[in-house]
Amino acid sequence: MKTTDLDFYYGDFPALEGVSLDFYINRVTALIGPSGCGKSTLLRCLNRMNDLIPYSRAEGKVLLDGQDIYDPNVDVVGLRRRIGMVFQKPNPFPKTVFENVAFGLRVNGISKKTYLANRVEESLNLAALWDEVSDRLDDSALGLSGGQQQRLCIARALAVEPEVLLMDEPCSALDPIATQKIEELIHQLKSSYTIIIVTHNMQQAARVSDITGFFYLGKLIEVDDTDTIFTRPKLQQTEDYITGRFG
Amino acid sequence: MNESETTLMEPGAMSSSALKGAEKEQNDMIKPSHARERRRRVFQRSAFGLFRIAAAVNGTALAIIIYFLVARGWRAINWTFLTQPPIDSMTKGGILPCIIGTLCLSMGAILVALPIGVASAIYLNEYARPGRVLRVIRLGINNLAGVPSIVFGLFGLALFVVLLGFGVSILSGALTLGAMTLPVIIGASEEALRAVPDTYREASLGLGATKWQTIYRVVLPAALPGILTGAILGIGRAAGETAPIMFTAAVFYSPSLPSSIFDEIMALPYHIYVLATAGTEIEATRHLQYGTALVLIVLVLGLNLVAIVYRARLRRRLG
Ligand SMILES: Nc1ncnc2c1ncn2[C@@H]1O[C@H](COP(=O)(O)OP(=O)(O)OP(=O)(O)O)[C@@H](O)[C@H]1O
């Protein structure tokens, strides 16, 4: 998956300018940068979630398997199935834990009970949540703690087996143990997914990602192997941000 | 005090010394002063007092109404009254046909108004692009809510009774009451839909659900408590209306219960109206009038109670 010369506007406000970035399969790409620099906006461009925002518009190309996802002929629903998303704030449905995870399968026409049950358990296990919720699958998901809700959202996204996984600060509401579980999960998923993760936590970016892109004011300032970015960044600005001298 | 301030603030008149003065006043305001503290406390107390009185007026009004109805009508209420048709030129007997009639009309109205109202609200809130057309439609709906009920009665007479040939019937009355309830239901449904956080919609779409699946599986269930409450409250109001059914459904007297939706029907509010203005023995049937009113208000309050309990149950299940 890649973007070329992607601009994005909220009304007249340019939230992204000329972003060209490649995302590789079996690699984790981390997006870092100060608050408001457009990381979430970029993620939401990648599955066309920004279509929902009136008076917004995207220019440039976003390619998935060589096809421009902004092409008018593209089936947006199918596209979003292929590109899973975990949002910045946990947003489980006001349904049971089970129905939350099963949702994506159900809307894709799967209703076989045993299959659903298996997929739900598998996904919850992947998201390191099964042990905590296995006996409350029929309780409302809104009764879970914030961190559990976030892992539920991850399980929900995994259940439909997307090809690309977009994660917007998936650990911002998690305690260190849950965070570690999620990071292990990311490592594990890497072998079959393209993963793009936004994080404010530099250590996390360094730990989980293979490639890191640094954004500032809507522009991609620098992108390179994570090792390089964190040890020998080419630009002073990147180094200042990573070392905490501004942000 | 406000006036003197505005004269001070006239354009161009704001010298630097005036600015300093304003600054000083600000500083004074921040500094705690006992007089000011006390003034604030007194103000707060009297404001709360006023609000409390305003709230109490509502409750008192309801209490007084119910008291009057009970005091004057309770003698009429008995088993015969609730289960028999009126006899002897409606000076004796019961009001069963009226109760049945009002229930039929209310149910009919909700069957008409709920699907159309919810569908409209979904269109307006989920599909329509914001802009001129949407504003005009909204304006129309709001004005519809302000149309006097007698006008709905005449509209129903012209359209359903005469033009469509449904005659004076349950069907015509239910359609008319439904039309009258429509703005209430649309309003309540729209509000309920708006209250559903966008994050639900995003989560659903992000999982590859279509727009319709999102609405049907996520948005509507979340909005359901609000929609149903609005609907029942609207129906409660419609149940008590006389004007819309006067020409479209209600009949002065009918000895038998209706057998089809094309039958005309007796109804509680119209029965009260008839007894109180056109009956043969207006004074002698006072207790029957109050008794009928009591039944009507119990019915409406009962409906509202159902709405509240149902909403609470739904909320608990979802929350
Ligand atoms: N719906 C919107 N309408 C208008 N402007 C928006 C909207 N969403 C975001 N913006 C603006 O676009 C810019 C980028 O926002 P974005 O949410 O992508 O930042 P971010 O990098 O994810 O920040 P954070 O780290 O705080 O999540 C910000 O200046 C923001 O104010």
Ligand SMILES: [Mg+2]
């Ligand atoms: Mg963000």
